[in-house]
Amino acid sequence: MAVKKIYKLGSNVLRKKSVQVKEFDQELERKVEDLHDTLLNFQNEYEIGRAIAAPQIGYHQKIVYYNKDGNEILMVNPVIIEKSSQTFAVWDSCFSFNVNFFVKIQRAKQIKVKYQDIKGEEYVEEFSDDLSELFQHEIDHLYGILATDHLEDNKDIVMREVWERKYR
Numbered sequence: 001m002a003v004k005k006i007y008k009l010g011s012n013v014l015r016k017k018s019v020q021v022k023e024f025d026q027e028l029e030r031k032v033e034d035l036h037d038t039l040l041n042f043q044n045e046y047e048i049g050r051a052i053a054a055p056q057i058g059y060h061q062k063i064v065y066y067n068k069d070g071n072e073i074l075m076v077n078p079v080i081i082e083k084s085s086q087t088f089a090v091w092d093s094c095f096s097f098n099v100n101f102f103v104k105i106q107r108a109k110q111i112k113v114k115y116q117d118i119k120g121e122e123y124v125e126e127f128s129d130d131l132s133e134l135f136q137h138e139i140d141h142l143y144g145i146l147a148t149d150h151l152e153d154n155k156d157i158v159m160r161e162v163w164e165r166k167y168r
């Protein structure tokens with residue numbers, strides 16, 4: 001149980017690819033607890049944010065953890081197996097940017113994700129809109145990809161205070 005340091009934009013740690021989780025053991029449970037503690041701590045401090053990916057705290061394993069008002073989704077080894085061709089514009093940010101700024105990027109409107117739970121049980125689930133763009137963001141982290149990598153126009157960057165006023 002620990003609040004871990006979140007690696008920030010510019011750190012090579014965020015660019016390293018994560019590996020598949022193979023052991024569904026106590027070590028995995030401990031890492032999920034660290035993700036939980038770190039996410040909730042960050043949510044309290046920054047009053048924003050829904051999910052975190054393991055490489056953001058330096059664990060290069062394919063784990064994504066979501067917690068919004070106590071509703072949890074844990075994804076171990078998530079893979080996007082289907083993506084709608086329809087996209088939508090999203091103002092995206094990241095704990096690794098301290099949520100200081102937002103970038104306007106395109107994300108698929110719907111995705112289908114295959115993942116495992118903490119015991120290794122397999123699930124396939126569809127997500128649309130908010131959760132679709134969120135899990136695309138988190139799964140990107142597992143491949144060393146950040147929201148800023150999707151920028152098409154470098155004018156589509158705004159500071160959080162402007163985003164709060166204009167787009168929230």
Ligand SMILES: [Zn+2]
Nearest residue numbers: 093094095096
């Ligand atoms: Zn992020």
